[in-house]
Amino acid sequence: MKVLVIGSGGREHALVWKIAQSPLVGSMWCAPGNAGTALETVTNTGKQVENVAIGAEDLDGLLAFALEARPDLTVVGPDNPLALGIVDRFESAGLRIWGVNQQAAQFESSKIFSQDFMNRHGIPTAEAGSFDNTDEAKAFARSLDGKCVVKADGLALGKGVLICHSIEEADKAICDILEEKAFGAAGNKILIQELLIGREVSLHAFCDGTSYQLFPTSQDHKRALDGDQGLNTGGMGAYSPTPFLTSEELDAAKAQILDPWLSGCRAEGINYRGILYPGLMLTEKGPKVLEFNSRFGDPETQVYLRKLNTDIVEIFEASIDGRLSSMNVEWSDQSSVCIVIASGGYPEAYAKGKPITGIAEADQLPNIKVFHAGTKTENNQPLTSGGRVLGVTAVGKELQTTLDSAYEATKKISFDGAYFRSDIGAKAI
Ligand code: AMP
Numbered sequence: 001m002k003v004l005v006i007g008s009g010g011r012e013h014a015l016v017w018k019i020a021q022s023p024l025v026g027s028m029w030c031a032p033g034n035a036g037t038a039l040e041t042v043t044n045t046g047k048q049v050e051n052v053a054i055g056a057e058d059l060d061g062l063l064a065f066a067l068e069a070r071p072d073l074t075v076v077g078p079d080n081p082l083a084l085g086i087v088d089r090f091e092s093a094g095l096r097i098w099g100v101n102q103q104a105a106q107f108e109s110s111k112i113f114s115q116d117f118m119n120r121h122g123i124p125t126a127e128a129g130s131f132d133n134t135d136e137a138k139a140f141a142r143s144l145d146g147k148c149v150v151k152a153d154g155l156a157l158g159k160g161v162l163i164c165h166s167i168e169e170a171d172k173a174i175c176d177i178l179e180e181k182a183f184g185a186a187g188n189k190i191l192i193q194e195l196l197i198g199r200e201v202s203l204h205a206f207c208d209g210t211s212y213q214l215f216p217t218s219q220d221h222k223r224a225l226d227g228d229q230g231l232n233t234g235g236m237g238a239y240s241p242t243p244f245l246t247s248e249e250l251d252a253a254k255a256q257i258l259d260p261w262l263s264g265c266r267a268e269g270i271n272y273r274g275i276l277y278p279g280l281m282l283t284e285k286g287p288k289v290l291e292f293n294s295r296f297g298d299p300e301t302q303v304y305l306r307k308l309n310t311d312i313v314e315i316f317e318a319s320i321d322g323r324l325s326s327m328n329v330e331w332s333d334q335s336s337v338c339i340v341i342a343s344g345g346y347p348e349a350y351a352k353g354k355p356i357t358g359i360a361e362a363d364q365l366p367n368i369k370v371f372h373a374g375t376k377t378e379n380n381q382p383l384t385s386g387g388r389v390l391g392v393t394a395v396g397k398e399l400q401t402t403l404d405s406a407y408e409a410t411k412k413i414s415f416d417g418a419y420f421r422s423d424i425g426a427k428a429i
């Protein structure tokens with residue numbers, strides 16, 4: 001098979017690495033890819049993966065390339081092309097593609113769509129209202145005593161969520177999004193949710209329209225600095241499994257959230273084939289949904305794919321064909337961790353083009369795999385080109401020793417301004 005992967009982050013490098021190991025695959029492209037994706041070779045044929053310089057949101061360019069190159073399967077990493085309808089366009093052109101269609105992508109691309117869906121299907125979530133009028137929004141925030149979360153409806157790079165503890169904070173958040181357009185058109189409408197208290201966890205599931213297969217548990221670290229200090233980021237590290245979700249809580253999440261979500265999709269004719277990645281709050285009154293994402297998490301994917309024993313191409317094929325329920329998806333019970341090395345300043349402004357050393361040395365250590373994220377190559381020299389630059393992953397018997405080996409590997413890698421959190425997984429030990 002010929003496989004095209006779309007995207008350029010750490011998640012996509014992990015996808016390329018895993019897909020390249022499939023006995024079904026003979027050659028691969030990644031669009032646009034990064035310095036790491038271009039270093040992978042397809043196990044079966046020894047062929048190097050080829051980066052194609054087409055952006056993940058250039059749907060016309062991607063479609064033209066696919067019609068020419070004829071991949072047997074295209075796999076989509078990021079949320080934006082899914083929300084733009086890449087799956088619908090490829091399918092209309094007779095191309096086989098894995099990921100959610102535009103209708104299903106609304107679970108992530110519109111927070112109001114998700115909230116209304118949950119209300120229709122009795123899925124536990126925060127009390128909420130949706131608004132495009134400032135005065136009505138402020139009145140609702142007052143009814144919650146200002147303890148609320150104000151969210152831009154649309155995609156805002158994970159930044160469109162403002163947590164408020166007072167009426168003054170809520171008023172300001174509402175004005176910032178609706179009037180000052182702090183998140184652009186994504187904030188033409190807002191969702192205001194009550195502020196939920198509890199422990200936050202997330203889940204991942206492969207879906208095929210009629211069934212789902214849950215992944216093992218994992219935990220991401222969103223804040224930039226140790227001790228969950230600093231700004232929110234895309235994710236500074238992850239580990240799996242996490243002890244912070246008991247099997248009772250997992251059962252409750254299945255029965256109260258995933259099952260009604262799936263039957264709701266079926267009842268409404270939403271053909272959901274891809275990843276469902278819900279963010280949950282474990283409250284005193286049971287699990288409640290904070291948000292739905294409709295793609296793999298980053299850096300969760302880097303952690304998960306190192307634990308996945310089953311051929312991922314077979315899973316994608318079964319997900320497209322609606323055959324997931326007859327598949328046995330196997331995960332290793334080892335610990336898996338990812339430490340993200342970021343550019344100084346991230347998630348705010350940061351420099352690019354810094355030479356990186358030591359990646360190959362780190363990669364050679366036992367049980368280590370370094371995934372590239374914001375990197376590019378110039379004259380054979382890897383350079384930084386993004387905020388999250390590398391994800392150093394390790395697998396091992398137990399969490400502590402696995403973390404130790406990942407942190408040992410990070411010592412080999414350096415570039416000007418590099419920083420990472422030193423407490424990934426610490427709370428679980
Ligand atoms: P979201 O992108 O909707 O998941 O929101 C980003 C982050 O804001 C979440 O990971 C939570 O930490 C926090 N958050 C979102 N909604 C709520 C809520 N209703 N109550 C408390 N925290 C929330």
Ligand code: GLY
Pocket residue numbers: 158220234235293296297298299300
């Ligand atoms: N790790 C957070 C995300 O992918 O949204």
